[in-house]
Amino acid sequence: MPQCNIDDCTTPAAHRRTVCHKHRTRLNRYGDPDFTQWTTADDMDVQLLIEQQRVPDGATRLERRLIAVGLSDRGMSAERVAEVVAVAPRTVHRWRAKTRQTAA
Ligand SMILES: [Zn+2]
Structure with missing residues (x-):
């Protein structure tokens, strides 16, 4: 390929x-x-990457966050999400908390 x-x-x-x-x-x-910047995310890519449970090296911070939240929504543990997205588990917890606040 x-x-x-x-x-x-x-x-x-x-x-x-x-x-x-x-x-x-x-x-x-x-x-x-x-x-690439914090506010840029390709929506189609994000959905695909959530399905594939992977994050490309070039992913922006926002893309990582959206994928992390998407994986969390699918019931993946924060520790596992942190591994996939390559951030600290604390970061995943923070992103989840922020997303809940925004949604509420
Ligand atoms: Zn490329």
Whole structure:
């Protein structure tokens, strides 16, 4: 399977594309494959990654948080979520608490 064309990206390219889903979305939306900031999350990617229970290296902080909350909603323990998302379990607990407050 061909890899994404963007430097340092080890994600396989999307079907019949030269870049991966994440970079394609960034290119389409921002014209910049490296565009990444706390407030940016690709909704489609997030749902997919929750299903696959994985987080790509290039994920933004917000994407990690959304995936963490999504996995929590599916009943995954905070410790396991922390492993998948590669943050401290405390961080997962904090994100969960914040999300509950916002939802209430
Ligand atoms: Zn890529």
